[in-house]
Amino acid sequence: MVPANEIHDFHPPIAPSGLFWVVPVPEGALTFSEDGSSFTLEMRNVTVIDQPRFPALDSIGTPARMSFKLVGKSTGEPVKYEDASKHFRFTGNRASCKLEAQVEVPSIGFSWKSDPLSTSKSDFAIMGEEINGRYYDS
Amino acid sequence: MKEANSIGVLRRLFGNVGLSPTRRDILKSSAFALLPFATALPNQPSPNQQPMTANGSTDPYPIPWLDKFGSHNQAAGLNNEPGHIYHFKGRVVRCNSFTGMGTDNKGNRIAFGAPSTDYGVMQGEYWAARTSQQGTFVHI
Numbered sequence: 371m372v373p374a375n376e377i378h379d380f381h382p383p384i385a386p387s388g389l390f391w392v393v394p395v396p397e398g399a400l401t402f403s404e405d406g407s408s409f410t411l412e413m414r415n416v417t418v419i420d421q422p423r424f425p426a427l428d429s430i431g432t433p434a435r436m437s438f439k440l441v442g443k444s445t446g447e448p449v450k451y452e453d454a455s456k457h458f459r460f461t462g463n464r465a466s467c468k469l470e471a472q473v474e475v476p477s478i479g480f481s482w483k484s485d486p487l488s489t490s491k492s493d494f495a496i497m498g499e500e501i502n503g504r505y506y507d508s
Numbered sequence: 509m510k511e512a513n514s515i516g517v518l519r520r521l522f523g524n525v526g527l528s529p530t531r532r533d534i535l536k537s538s539a540f541a542l543l544p545f546a547t548a549l550p551n552q553p554s555p556n557q558q559p560m561t562a563n564g565s566t567d568p569y570p571i572p573w574l575d576k577f578g579s580h581n582q583a584a585g586l587n588n589e590p591g592h593i594y595h596f597k598g599r600v601v602r603c604n605s606f607t608g609m610g611t612d613n614k615g616n617r618i619a620f621g622a623p624s625t626d627y628g629v630m631q632g633e634y635w636a637a638r639t640s641q642q643g644t645f646v647h648i
Contacts, residue, residue, distance in 0.1 A: 388570040390581040395644040425577040467603035490608030503595030
């Protein structure tokens with residue numbers, strides 16, 4: 371599903387373990403509202419790579435930095451996904467999310483900044499609780 | 509590396525069959541013969557090294573399932589596993605298909621987003637290094 375006109379693709383490298391494009395969140399970067407129905411995640415200068423030709427195996431990743439703010443809010447519509455064969459259960463709600471970001475690729479002198487948060491949208495979002503693996507049966 | 513050195517030594521020792529080795533040949537061969545032992549030394553535990561546990565990394569495990577690209581990644585969507593960490597229980601946010609606009613450092617207006625533009629947030633307990641861990645992670 372990579373668009374033909376894609377010119378940049380920013381993400382963390384895949385970890386040696388296979389963990390896919392996942393990085394730790396610093397203390398205090400993620401906050402939830404008291405009732406858990408909304409959240410804000412804001413991170414600065416995350417080490418990422420610019421890998422426009424992913425998923426090609428020989429796609430080159432150029433070191434880059436990314437800062438972003440992701441906000442989300444539950445719509446209240448309940449959702450439950452469960453697959454016993456895969457040992458996971460998710461219980462939560464549909465949500466709406468918005469994103470603003472800026473990226474920098476120093477080696478090619480490129481930087482880019484998104485328009486304000488309110489101008490973005492996502493077509494799919496959920497938030498809730500997941501249990502999987504060894505915790506699924508306990 | 510060690511095998512290559514050993515073969516080199518064998519060739520040096522027996523390559524000139526029928527000829528008596530000179531004193532120089534013997535000295536050279538002896539020096540090379542020590543290489544396998546010399547290169548093996550760093551692999552031995554140092555007497556000064558502190559005892560340590562060996563329970564594996566505290567990094568989270570990826571989910572076992574593979575996507576069509578061979579990655580431990582699940583597309584966000586109905587009935588799909590929302591997290592990227594296995595042996596996990598906690599809060600999860602999953603969202604994708606972001607779209608928006610932005611401007612580069614040359615003033616060009618460049619759109620962002622695709623169906624695969626996704627984020628995932630995971631906060632809670634996970635199992636690694638043979639025990640439970642606490643952490644917060646984001647899939648970007």
